[in-house]
Amino acid sequence: MPEGLEAEIWRSASAATVGRVITGGSVDERVAPPDFIEQVTGEWITGVRRVGKIVLLDTTGPTIGLHFGMTGRLIVDGDAPIERLQYASARDDPAWDRLALLGHEGSAPMLRLNDPRRLGRVRLDPDTSGFGVDFTAVTARRLTAAFAGRGSAIKTVLLDQAVVSGLGNMCADEVLWWAGTDPHRPASSLRADEVSRLASAIRRRLPIMLRRGGSHTGVLAPTVRSACPPCERDGHPLRRDTLGGRTAVWCPKHQH
DNA sequence: CGGCATGTTTCGCC
């Protein structure tokens, strides 16, 4: 579930660490550089940013990049901003901590990356140059340019972080549902009005889901995805297809 | 027990 929306929630929560010094910590060396703690200890956190699905902590030393994979979550000052991760464990087992950053001596870690499946990554000075337009800055013009020459399915192209950054599987299905676009359509085949509807769906629906708490709060919420009930818009049964190796949930009646 | 799961990276094939 960690998509751009979750990264945004965690970025926001991480703001509490700005101005603090990193006094030490621990990492799982399978997901972070071995000298990570050494590199950041003694540095101050000067700001927090988000690029796509990555949370960036700027420091007086290197920038810390946090990538959450499929099951990672961030705990700031002992508080998980997103308690229940869909499809991930609801438990908060310290054995799954892949990173812990310590602040004031004697207090709990100011930041913990907890990730059972260990598909997340912790990086120093990550290269963020390859990311496409952020999901918060999508326009019809930018999408049109990005879709040119892309003959693969629009759903797959939306998930390509070099095209639009921050969209994950659930949000991609969600915006296609709202735009009324069949996820199998070749991206380059979308007409101007269809690209425009898609851009509007991304700009209008995602902020609503962000306010509701993340990518699992849409029309195609996890329970809907697994049960495929009648479409909320027109009553036609939703369909599940495998597309680009992932599950696509969509309505064959109103998505063309 | 078998199958499925939100994401990225890698690899082989056109």
Place this chain on the structure above:
DNA sequence: AGGCGAAACATGCC
């Protein structure tokens, strides 16, 4: 060269 799709990664959960 670069787009594309499949496989791999790792592990909890239903």
